[in-house]
Amino acid sequence: MKGFSPSVTLHNVAMFALFRRYVSENGVRAKLSSPPPPPTHTPDCYYPQLGFPFATTLGNFHILNPLSWNIIPPVTRRCPLCLFLMCEPVTTSCGHTFCRRCAGGYLPSKCPSCTESLQKREEKSMKNNVLLISVVEKCCPDETKAKCHLQEKLKASEFAEALRIANEGLYLVPNDQSLKLCRAEANWGLTRFSDALTDLDYLCCLRPNWTEGFFRKGSALLEMGHQTEALIQFHRCLKLQADFVPAKSQIQKVGLRAAVCISFSLSGESGLSREKTLGVLTVSDFECPLCIRLFFEPVTTPCGHTFCKNCIERSLDHNLRCPLCKQPLQEYFKNRKYNPTVLLQDIMTRLFPSPLAERKQVHDAEMAELSNLTTDIPIFVCTVAYPGVPCPLHIFEPRYRLMMRRCMDTGTKKFGMCCYEHGKGFADYGCLLEIHSLELLPDGRSFVDAAGCSRFKVLKRGQRDGYHTADIEYLEDLKVDGSELEVLEHLHDSVYQQAQDWYQHLGIRIRDQINRQYGTMPDKEENIQASSNGPAWCWWLLSVLQLDPAYQTTVLSLASLKDRLGHLRLILEYFSQS
Template identity: 45%
Template sequence: MGSHLPPRPEPQLVLQLAAGALQAQNLEAPGGGLGPEWQVLLGRADALAFGGRLHEALPLYQLASRHQQLRAEQLDKLVECLAQSVRIKEGLPGGGQPAAPREGDVFRCRKCQGFLFEPVSLPCGHTFCKKCLERDRAPESRCVLCKEAGGAAAGQLLRVNVILSNLLTKWFPCQVKASQLRHEGNLLYKEKKLQAALQKYNEAVSLAPNDHLLYSNRSQINSTLKACEDALHDAETACRLQPYWLKVSSDSGCTFFKYCTCIVLFNYFLFFLLIDIGDTRENSTGQHIPFEVVDPSDLDCSLCMRLFYEPVTTPCGHTFCLKCLERCLDHNPKCPLCKEGLSECLAMRKYCKTVLMEELIARYLPEELTERRKIYEEEIAELSNLNKNVPIFVCTMAYPTVPCPLHIFEPCYRLMIRRCMETGTKQFGMCISDPVKGFADYGCILEIRNVEFFADGRSVVDSIGKRRFKVIQHSQRDGYNTADIEYIEDQKVQGQEYAALLVLHDSVYDQAYTWFNSLKQALKSRILSHFGPMPAKDPDPQANPNGPAWCWWVLAVLPLENRAQLPFLAMKSLKDRLNGIRRVLTFMSRTRSR
């Protein structure tokens, strides 16, 4: 602290300033306002403050204060500008930029800036005191941190985050008890039981001597009881513990308390703005716990019995790993612990990670988190392998280049589709069923183009065929089929064989085109709406490893049983496939002519 700083005023002097201001009626102009010269002075000071020129405005306010000409409400603009300036500098909420987290702030409510009590985690993932959320309810409530909708809307039942509440009670029993006493004292204050409220706050301060909220609220109680020196002392302590914080009561009806608080804030803001605030502030809410008291099992998911990974909290207040919760909701839209309905949560299809839970795990269990992340990444890598344990949807025939829309409703396939999306492969295998092996030895890889989810958990998957494969080994994983596979490609020919292949290709294409156009219009329309138009003829029928797209389109629309279609999928000779299609088309034409 340099010698150039102004001296901090003595408490008795500030009391005199406050009392003098209340009695200085003879200095006021008619109507309760200040005289014209002081109105100009304060108007100039307010203009400088709002213009960001605080260092020019402060001497004017200070001059008015020395002349005992200021009332509490006349400092409101100054305090507002000072608070906004500090918030911008420090990256605090309300300063026009995201709050910069400080060491020890992890257990702080970003609404009241006090110790987090009865924590409630909103759908956006941010956590606040339950009382703070209840106090700020609104029809279109939004989170104060991320501005996401779905905050503490009117009528919404707020549930305490069970895991966080248990942890805070275990780690900070004194602070939790002090917060409870604070709320009890607030109720007594509203009932005008001032001495009883004061007693509650005295007990709370003895348990949590660094909680600025306790001193601020006790200051208000003391001011109501006309205990002026005690009120000023508590106001000074609150400002010293949290100089950024602004809380001048607007509904207490106690002018003396408001004036004292404004004067104290004024002097403390002036003092702290002239030095490096970060070096002198006492952190009233910074809570530190020794690493040895943190039990990793306190942060285990009750479903997988492992450390929370991507923890999400349900509206009923229970926390699970994101993937664990999704798997449970595949089977039943209820909380796995309390069985409360989560249909609304399921319909949103948006699960935000609980920020505070992630911060706690990263800070106090870094090694366990590293190991947990390694396990998760290994699982994702295994799921991403499109040769081993490839997920298999046992349903219908699918062909390369041909669209294959699917309706997903079984829990095992919900999980399978979600994993395909999470890994980024967006691919799975499609096979027809087999009475002995479970599914056929040949299939087609499908790629997901889009997924539309419904409120009840069902989904419609828009997929398209990519590559053919042969099953090497049949297996299962988490309720759905998987397989080790190898991919199939057509064998190319050259010379005279290629020339003969071109002639055959053109001939069968023309035959297929004629057959399709001979169908009744209603049937043609249904085929076109489902499979799209018939692909054009390929200039080079061997350009694609799977052969011409139109061949697969024709096979998809021909009225053949699955067992009759399967051999075409296994063929590696385009010539054999074309000849097979020609035989089917010839048979179809003869049948129709009869």
């Protein structure tokens, strides 16, 4: 039979039997403003000891259900697509969560919450959000079991039994939307399309933006032979969601029954205090399995597992598989859409505001520590860099991937560069580099366009998460005046002319290569002491001349422009003779 799929979740219906057992074993506490008189016909689930029929929400009466998550507002818990409460939640790449049925069958091209583009291949790769399912099971264990039991019954096409239970429930709770949807499902299964349409009309009036509801109305009308009215409903679907494929298909193939599925999930509005919820959910339920701390910016992978954003990024630097289930995450890593899971953030904000605030303080403190440019600055051990000179890098090691990411995240965009030195790990002097741009490659490597900005001396060595760090002090050239300045300017002009002559005598091909990699030779500066690092052309020349790293480091460490010019003159004389 074509029509509604039996993949339906009937939370409130199952609550009748569960509540009967709960009352007999534990009793119930309730707030009641004016108890209604007992019905003339006592249904099976009427409880004389309470004086009122069971309902999750009925007027001013609320059962204080200790196993619920109603501290989260309904608008937060609803699926943005079907507008019913979340069932089998899956999280898309943009960080928003939907029912599995909605994501699998009616996922639009853009997220209805943030309008970010969604790729169709996400439907196949997405798995249930393990953490959110765990939260639901902890808050509503009996309801979850009942839901699974009723799903099995509906898969067995026991629509008559489902209709009986739905009618009994609606006798007690006439306006319960969940039960009306269940009854529409059962009536559809029994080919009672007119009865199903009645409930769908009611639901669509309450939910005017429920695209799937209007599609179901159109399908019911189509089964009843009302093609014109059905087309109106299908067109309304497209008005609400322009890329709603089932409606497009029905418009093109009007007269054919469409096989669609319906699902709705945990319902039941109940008054719940934070203390009751905290008795079920604890901070440990929201701990990252990698850092064992409360989630900070929780992201959900396609396999359904959740981690802190920074934690999963570090894990993927080393291995492109989920740390828990080992499912390959190459495509996820390639797209790099590490968007926080919005629903989880909302839950933590409402349930654990203080621990979350403390977690944020810890994160901010870590970022502040990483932003310090004198203490524990990251050191890239590779080559000798110079102030003002480009230093392009190819990043492939996991430890340096982490370093570059932290430099970008903190906003400093700076790190130290030192050459290797045996016995120490890296040299005593280096240059601070600033990142101008960073190009990420699909396999995790990156090309970094950086340039030197300041020289430094290493005071203390350390390590952080696999890469070197150092406490440093910055170097500045000693300034001179009077006769010393005149001598220095004369020496500067002489060495600059010597450097220009050497450069002009190079072959055209070699000069072109130098220009592409280092840029053209800088002009002579009027004030040679304007910069704390001295004239820029000196560093440009040192980078062009392929010298021994130890010698380069020695020249880099000099705080006297006169001494540095002296070294350059000797080097140029040597190369000119060669």
